[in-house]
Amino acid sequence: MAIECDVAILGGGTGGYVAAIRAAQLGKSVVIVEKDKLGGTCLHRGCIPSKALLRSAEVYADIKDSASYGIETSGATLVFPKVQERKEAIVQQLHQGVQYLMRKNKISVLQGKGRVIGPSIFSPKSGALAVELENGEMENVVPANLIIATGSRPRTLPGLKPDGDKIMTSDEALLMDELPDSIIIVGGGVIGVEWASMLCDFNVKVTLIEAADHILPQEDQDIAAEMKRLLVKRGVEVRTNVQVLTDTYTDRGDSFSIEVQTGDDSETLSASKILISVGRVANIENIGIENTDIKTLNGFIEVNGQLQTAVPHIYAIGDCIGGLQLAHVASHEGIRAVQHLAGEGVHATPDHFIPRAIYSRPEAASVGYTEKQARELGYTIKIGKFPFQAIGKALVHGHQDGFAKVITDEKTNDILGVHLIGTHVTDLISEAALAQLLDATPWEVGQLVHPHPSLSEIIGEAMLDVDGSAIGK
Structure with a gap:
């Protein structure tokens, strides 16, 4: 027997669970399908864990500078496993909070992999979900409206496939059990700059390289210039106008070397690890959108001003539609989508x-x-x-x-x-x-x-x- 509901949400990240709560507040019956953990990238592999690490790095930096505040210390010792323990405790506390909100708002959560299916015996229109539960059983969800909120994952570079050890994206870096002596960060956007700052404060030798002519390419150039000045002042080596030649790299056992090109000149850079932070890719594969009339553009789901796809009762929000890939944007879009499908007034904030x-x-x-x-x-x-x-x-x-x-x-x-x-x-x-x-x-x-x-x-x-x-x- 299929589960029928007013709203089904594919993906329980920041956009998805906020949309679910708003729909429940409006009296809708809601089902969330999530293959991993509620909270998604932001809670488990992004905003929260990275900011927890950044806070530890900031405290460590302040302690090392405590003499300037008139406080002399006998020395501070960084115990990185305990830093990671604190990070995990914060994540778990917030995860429990999200789970509580699901129970409080009577939102059904299906743990499993969901795929959108076309017209079937369950529904004459596309938008139902076939869900493979964790125990291997199948469940079908038939909603009046579907919201796709499948998020994104770190983009990688050809020839530099993350191995969880020497080559990492932010996902793998968050799980490090010990700090490297040195690291090359490829990509000087927001994520690259945050990791450069954090690891520098943790006494890691950092080289930050960016293909554009300045770091933080999306920000005001005065801000970017000041950020570069202050990172360099702290010991980060910042290189711009640098292209990574991803087919020329060498694993030397205790170090990793890549060849980079600046203008007509090339050189080899070496470090213990390399962190790739060159943007994010939408998670739209293997979710069944090919069974619908949903359109994509440049790897993202296309939506109109009301966040509807080409199938009006199917909405899409968050990172999977591109635009500003930020947690608070996904949440705002989730609320907007629910308000629209419920016939409520919608306030769209320009980017x-x-x-x-x-x-x-x-x-x-x-x-x-x-x-x-x-x-x-x-x-x-x-x-x-x-x-x-x-x-x-x-x-x-x-x-x-x-x-x-x-x-x-x-x-x-x-x-x-x-x-x-x-x-x-x-x-x-x-x-x-x-x-x-x-x-x-x-x-x-x-x-x-x-x-x-x-x-x-x-x-x-x-x-x-x-x-x-x-x-x-």
């Missing part, structure tokens, strides 16, 4: 209104257009900038590097983009995102009385600096 965060040391965060993007879109812009070294709380924290940058439209005074680099800026960016969403002007944000001393003062000062009226500059 450039969604904040982005990088959890390196220092952190970086942004919302809106970069300076380059704003100019390419034809805006005449004004820029305000303010340094953390003029913010009292930053000096108290002992982290005065970085700045805030505000980009506005000279004609309308609209905020086009806000870019931050410095301590705790991932906690500050939401104010800027809210200001942009509510169509506030820099002057209006500058009139907000920010508490003193606080790091948030940098937002007000940078906004006022757009018109040259920053107080502390």
